[in-house]
Amino acid sequence: MIHTKYMLCCLLSVLLLGCSEDDDIVKYSNKNAIFIYMAADNDLDYFAIQNINQMERYFSENQISNAVYVYVDRVKNRKTSHPCLYKVKADNTDLIVSEIIKTYPEQNSSNAEIFVSALKDAIAFSRKANEQIKGIVLWSHGSAWLPKAEILNSKRASISLTRSFGIDITTEESQEPYEMDITELAEKLRPFHYDFLVFDACFMSSIEVLYEMRNSFDYIVSSPTEVLATGFPYKEILPELLSNSPNYSEIVEKYIAKYNEKKGILKSASMTVVKTSGLNSFSESLKVLINNDVIGPDLSTILQYDQEATSWLFDIGGVVSLFKDSEKKELVKKLLSDMIVSYNHTDMFYNKIPLNDSSGISIYIPNNHKDRKDEHEFYKTLSWYKDVSCDSPFWNNNTGVLQ
Secondary structure (H helix, E strand, O other): OOOOOOOOOOOOOOEEOOOOOOOHHHHHHOOOEEEEEEEEOOOOHHHHHHHHHHHHHHHHHHHOEEEEEEEEEEOOOOOOOOEEEEEEEOOOOOOOOEEEEEOOOOOOOOHHHHHHHHHHHHHHHHHHEEEEEEEEEEOOOOOOOOOOOOOOOOOOOOOOOOOOOOEEEEOOOOOOOOOOHHHHHHHHOOOOOEEEEEEEEOOEOOOOOOOOHHHEEEEEEEEOOOOOOOOOOHHHHHHOOOOOOOOOOHHHHHHHHHOOOOHHHHHHOEEEEEEEEHHHHHHHHHHHHHHEEEEEEEHHHEEOOOOOOOOOOOOOOHHHOOOHHHHHHHHHHHHHHHHEEEEOOOOOEEOOOEEOOOOOOOOOOOOOOOOOOOHHHHOOHHHHHHOOOOOOOOOOOOOOOOO
């Protein structure tokens, strides 16, 4: 049974730029670092260890002065099941030999406060080593913008329900797994700014998520589809993540190449890089287009990124193509193209979703689904909804969508 990472905002991360007498140490550092936050206290535990092993092998095969800090929270009763912060060290065995620089009590790693605390620890250790954290990897389950406890149906396995972000199954706070939504994530990221955010989690290339995170990162790397639990090939992509000027297209190409080598349903992957500076212009132009075109398109013709096509994650390029105003539509299409630095994919996802004509970003259409009142109330709290006037008549005049 194949596990996938469904993370709605799958994890949290980013570098604190608060005023401090130590800031100059970071600013003029010659050694780059990244912070990887693994909320693996769930069915992804095994794959977290595999990914850390890949990082250690990269260090063992190369002379590395840069650093990788990994916070990982594993399933209860596993070795080092208590959350810990590693600084990755060289090793070519199946064991994890990286240095544990801090251990934590059992805690809810899907809590935004816990994330920020771990991030600040990584910042403190990196500063002592004269290193600068350049970017964050958020690693766990994810489900785009959807609020906590909402489900993206998928005929998968053990934890087959896609939740908002980062499932923690052994927290003492509740009998149910805990997750956070992207509004919590964005709020905690507000004081930070990094070069990049990588979501190693499902469905996070959502315009709502990207827009919510736009002020904390210059680039966001994420997938509009599910991400198979094996995730990124860290041994291959670490050179780019740790470089002064990452080649984001190269990261995408290496990710897709890994899955193109597989056969059958395992040959399933998609990955997008968005330059966040383009999101404001895109949103403003789309708002103009929406408010000048209230003709309802037939959304049943548009590709959806979840396997069961539950009308949560429509392809944004397909939605834009249904507008009638050719001049305004062409501007929106250009701005969409300009902000997508790179998008690549396998031909199909799970032999079910054809990706060749997809754009690489999903969007929700908040029309009159009668059973989604709570979700729509949450949607109205998102920055995307507020800034793009999603209460426009356009969104409530669609045909071809289950009401």
